[in-house]
Amino acid sequence: MQKYCILFEYTKIITTFAHMKTYNTGETDDDLRREYNPEGSNLRKAQLRLLDMAVYLQTTAKKIGVPCRIDGGNVIGALRHGGFIPWDDDIDFVVDYKDFHRLCRYLKDHPHPQYVLQDNETDKGFYKEWAVLRDLKSREVSHDAADSHDRRTAEAMKFQGLHVDIFPYEGYMIPWLQRFAAKLSVNVNMLFAGVHPWLAQAGYDVLHYAVFPVFRIIGRIFGNRDNCMHSYGAWFYEQLPREALVPHKDIVFEGKTFEGPADPDRMCRVAYHDYMNLPPKDKRDRHKIDIEFL
Template identity: 35%
Template sequence: MEDLSAYNPEGSDLRSMQLRMLEMLGYLDEVCLRNNIKYWMGAGTLLGAVRHQGFIPWDDDLDIEMTRTDYKKLIRILLKEKSGRYVLQTPLTDWNYVFPLAKLRDTGSRVTELRNAGKNYRYRGIYIDIFYLDRGNTFLARLTVNLQKFIWVLSLVKNDPLGILPALRFALRFVLHDIIFQFLRLCARLFGIRTLILPYGTGFTAFRDLKEIFPLQRISFEGRYFNAPADTDAYLKRLYGDYMKLPDRDKREIHTIKKEML
């Protein structure tokens, strides 16, 4: 069995980052339980919980998922909560943030991401991605990826002599998210689609099945217990195939290149 402890030894920058995210997850878990919001660990975070009983040793992000209804409820609550330690990042709280999903950011740290993604963001601390799921179709999801990528590229441009880019980003985001995506979601409801996908425009097209998610269960993650889908095996096989097999060393991705604890 390969020794993976070299990736995140105690006291390392990566391990410190993981422990900070664990604290943030504990905060979100408490808020969700208190307000009857059904979230679950998703994607690589769930994979880590099942395969490693915690973080994937080289992983430097954390994902939770929920339905759109619970997501809206959580966003309303987090905007009112004044924890002092964390801040909610959305296009409403950070003008340069163009991703259609919220992040909970730590105010006591700063990260620099690969390809300098997010260099113009107002908030740049360690974060948890908060994903919501809609009923939808993976084919349509793929069609919307390039539109969202174009808006993201505009957010990286600094040379704007006419000062029109902020308004252009806002207009494109409005048309895409409030008209096109709303129409696609309506079609999914009308046709009774039971598969769940991440929002149109995020670039994620793998789907989840409702019967694999509910009822939620509590499983161990870093010595604590958090929500997980009912059928973790089916969920992880759908996303990763043979998920208990470790990826090759050159496939073990890290998203950030610099971490600072302030």
């Protein structure tokens, strides 16, 4: 019993010191929680729903033997805050391109009662080169102007709840070709989605089934196996060395254990540089949406 009491007291001390950490801006984790995502707030409710979705996705991927890891700002959040960046409202996962379609197929063939896999097969208003796990019991409400590209493309989609992005990821990537691929995909989405659906679908089909497979072949011939990026057509351009990413290493996020990159510190330093410092308040990327729970 004494051993457990000592362990409990030690845990309390560690937790207290974690909350006493002062960032470069003079703020602590407690300050950030009070300002952005206090318990019971809409944002905190959204984060906890996303966390449940992430646990479901990770469990499903492990069940079928697909390595699937958290990515991007969620890795920063895990290292810096132990979970969500306080003002953040999304979760990103990445899957090796060779496993991506198998995971998506399984999620579609074995549907969850509340979460749905959204891609161009399940939602003809979705024209992106990645997939999304959507919550059916919430809705993202945009603050963008009614005629804005972002709002129009979002409202063209069938599923509009809280979402977890699932990105295919691969080596042999040619950076300038990926930028060109992203511009092509962005234009299909921004110019045609919600306005000319048949053009959007035609553009998506040409890119997805013809252009991007050719880019992938070019990458296999001229690219570097260890230069890893989001797959052709995704709207992200970070280049990361393979050894920083695989094999996956466990990382704790909001008290849950997920697969993370092999070297999360190196990944964040390459992609985000001085990631342990907080950005100024006016640079904190807060999405222009509200969450309605249904």
